[in-house]
Amino acid sequence: MKIGYYPGCSLHSSAKEYDLSAHLISGSLGIELQEIKDWNCCGAFEAASLSHLLALALPARNLSIAAKEFQKVIMPCSACLLAHVRVKKELNGNEKLKREVSEIIEQQAVVDLDVRHLLDVLVNEAGIEKIKGNLKRSLNGLRVACYYGCVVVRPSQFYHFDNPDCPQSLDEIITALGGQSVPFPYKTKCCGGALLLPNEELTIEMTKSILIGAKDWGAQCIVVACPMCHMALETLYPKVESKYKVNLDMPILYFTQLMGLAFGYRVKELGLERNLISPMELVHSLQRS
Amino acid sequence: MTTKTDILVLNELDFNFREEIACQPGGENIKRCFACGTCSASCPITEIDDRFNPRKIIRMALLGIKSEVLSSDFIWICCNCYLCYERCPQDVRFTSIIHAIRNIAIRELKKKKNVIRAPNFLFAHSFLETVKDYGRLWEPGLSLKFFLRKKDFKGILAYAPLGIKLYRKGKVPISPSRGGTAAVKRIFKKIEEREER
Numbered sequence: 001m002k003i004g005y006y007p008g009c010s011l012h013s014s015a016k017e018y019d020l021s022a023h024l025i026s027g028s029l030g031i032e033l034q035e036i037k038d039w040n041c042c043g044a045f046e047a048a049s050l051s052h053l054l055a056l057a058l059p060a061r062n063l064s065i066a067a068k069e070f071q072k073v074i075m076p077c078s079a080c081l082l083a084h085v086r087v088k089k090e091l092n093g094n095e096k097l098k099r100e101v102s103e104i105i106e107q108q109a110v111v112d113l114d115v116r117h118l119l120d121v122l123v124n125e126a127g128i129e130k131i132k133g134n135l136k137r138s139l140n141g142l143r144v145a146c147y148y149g150c151v152v153v154r155p156s157q158f159y160h161f162d163n164p165d166c167p168q169s170l171d172e173i174i175t176a177l178g179g180q181s182v183p184f185p186y187k188t189k190c191c192g193g194a195l196l197l198p199n200e201e202l203t204i205e206m207t208k209s210i211l212i213g214a215k216d217w218g219a220q221c222i223v224v225a226c227p228m229c230h231m232a233l234e235t236l237y238p239k240v241e242s243k244y245k246v247n248l249d250m251p252i253l254y255f256t257q258l259m260g261l262a263f264g265y266r267v268k269e270l271g272l273e274r275n276l277i278s279p280m281e282l283v284h285s286l287q288r289s
Numbered sequence: 290m291t292t293k294t295d296i297l298v299l300n301e302l303d304f305n306f307r308e309e310i311a312c313q314p315g316g317e318n319i320k321r322c323f324a325c326g327t328c329s330a331s332c333p334i335t336e337i338d339d340r341f342n343p344r345k346i347i348r349m350a351l352l353g354i355k356s357e358v359l360s361s362d363f364i365w366i367c368c369n370c371y372l373c374y375e376r377c378p379q380d381v382r383f384t385s386i387i388h389a390i391r392n393i394a395i396r397e398l399k400k401k402k403n404v405i406r407a408p409n410f411l412f413a414h415s416f417l418e419t420v421k422d423y424g425r426l427w428e429p430g431l432s433l434k435f436f437l438r439k440k441d442f443k444g445i446l447a448y449a450p451l452g453i454k455l456y457r458k459g460k461v462p463i464s465p466s467r468g469g470t471a472a473v474k475r476i477f478k479k480i481e482e483r484e485e486r
């Protein structure tokens with residue numbers, strides 16, 4: 001099954017390991033991700049702050065391009081996902097606005113394209129049974145904190161595939177692969193990734209509750225489903241350790257990387273050597289077990 | 290004792306401000322707020338710094354304390370997590386209201402009727418300039434633009450070790466990735482023309 005794929009800017013640069021592992025895992029599950037042509041940045045969180053029209057036009061152009069080839073497009077980045085589903089929601093039924101946006105992007109704006117997060121498609125279309133079927137090396141009781149972040153499950157008024165307060169998709173994957181998802185009250189608490197550069201102090205406080213929380217709840221690693229979460233948690237990790245005098249010992253993996261290990265892919269294929277907080281000890285212990 | 294900041298001077302209030310917000314896309318539901326405080330109780334930023342308070346921003350806006358709201362750094366600190374949006378019993382959509390207020394703040398800035406010093410504003414501006422140049426985001430270009438715009442040379446130095454670490458991990462592309470570059474330039478131009486009208 002060929003599906004449109006919008007990687008977003010991060011997956012072509014700082015989050016290449018997410019891109020690599022997303023392609024591999026999808027492939028194993030029979031989904032071929034095809035990058036949409038000549039896509040542009042969706043404006044992330046920033047466009048909406050500066051100009052309402054810009055926040056509609058940038059993603060709208062991507063949707064129109066994607067709709068020429070596909071019925072469905074997958075996004076691995078939660079911020080990109082939000083930007084695109086927000087446009088669909090806002091233009092749906094508002095013909096005047098739709099005309100204005102169409103004029104600006106010089107093509108017909110579309111609202112009926114199916115826009116989905118990678119996590120949603122893997123769990124709800126490929127399905128847990130198929131995921132189990134690909135298991136080559138069990139996670140063997142590995143204790144994992146499933147961190148969803150904010151806008152993959154919120155606002156449910158835009159897009160809904162899991163419980164916005166206590167989502168389960170990641171937990172189901174981890175359990176299916178033989179791991180244990182620890183109870184984790186910070187599942188959907190925002191990491192503050194959008195403030196990483198302009199307001200680091202605040203972001204340190206926000207990532208702190210997630211990183212230290214995961215440790216307190218007994219996790220051996222954290223899995224994430226968004227490049228901004230990954231960047232914020234990894235880069236602020238040493239700062240949280242020194243500010244709060246803790247030894248976290250808590251690698252942060254894209255959920256597709258951990259799935260990849262369980263599916264038997266190699267470290268290099270999954271880009272695991274690119275993670276800032278080395279997951280190698282964890283990888284070796286999985287390989288030994 | 291009442292301090293000066295507790296006193297509202299009636300003729301300094303702008304009762305039109307609430308209408309202005311309600312007319313801005315995203316701001317439509319502001320008057321539905323019944324001040325329950327669910328937004329503030331949910332907000333991860335308020336939890337850390339209670340000077341940022343969604344309910345209070347809404348009250349101030351409804352009362353017409355316009356210039357204070359528009360020039361405040363706090364309207365730029367919301368990190369878009371949509372928790373207040375998800376939970377509000379009145380469907381006020383605070384996250385969209387913040388966007389509407391920011392859009393108004395920028396309009397007033399262009400008319401030289403407002404000042405914005407918030408780093409988050411400078412960041413958003415630098416971000417979109419990068420997108421306008423290449424069609425896609427180029428993270429190193431964005432970081433440099435941001436620190437220069439903030440005139441924060443110490444910030445560049447403080448950021449350098451992390452930059453080098455990221456570079457070694459192959460996470461910093463030397464040249465920008467481009468996509469839809471010409472089309473995006475035209476999108477920006479058309480919107481700028483519209484917004485100048």
Ligand code: SF4
Nearest residue numbers: 322323325326328377
């Ligand atoms: S949750 Fe909604 S109704 Fe309650 S104070 Fe916040 S905006 Fe107002």
Ligand code: SF4
Nearest residue numbers: 332367368370371373
């Ligand atoms: S969207 Fe903004 S105001 Fe609302 S809870 Fe999140 S950070 Fe707070």
